[in-house]
Amino acid sequence: MSRRVLIVDDSEDTASALALVLGMAGHDARAAGDAEAALALLDGWRPDAALIDINLPGEMDGHALAGRLRATLGPGVRLVALTGMSEPEDRDRAVEAGFDLFVVKPATAEQIEAALGG
Numbered sequence: 001m002s003r004r005v006l007i008v009d010d011s012e013d014t015a016s017a018l019a020l021v022l023g024m025a026g027h028d029a030r031a032a033g034d035a036e037a038a039l040a041l042l043d044g045w046r047p048d049a050a051l052i053d054i055n056l057p058g059e060m061d062g063h064a065l066a067g068r069l070r071a072t073l074g075p076g077v078r079l080v081a082l083t084g085m086s087e088p089e090d091r092d093r094a095v096e097a098g099f100d101l102f103v104v105k106p107a108t109a110e111q112i113e114a115a116l117g118g
Contacts, residue, residue: 006047035060049078063097
């Protein structure tokens with residue numbers, strides 16, 4: 001099933017690689033390097049899912065961005081924390097912020113597809 005996927009990661013290589021892999025799998029994937037750029041992508045485009053790194057540059061981290069996306073896009077968007085942080089308290093905080101799933105980097109293409117609901 002093809003999805004519109006927002007990728008937010010401060011590593012340009014990671015974001016670009018994910019967008020490429022997801023695009024090759026038939027998804028409409030768009031990448032941003034920080035929360036502000038991610039929110040700008042919402043102008044005229046509504047993602048079905050978002051893969052969000054927790055540690056983002058700028059004033060808004062991944063937790064704050066998840067809350068903002070949830071408030072803007074509603075409960076139907078699937079929010080996935082894609083992060084190198086792997087402690088139980090990291091998972092708990094992600095759930096509290098509004099993420100649906102928590103995936104630890106590095107993730108395989110299969111793990112990403114599964115997280116997107118595919």
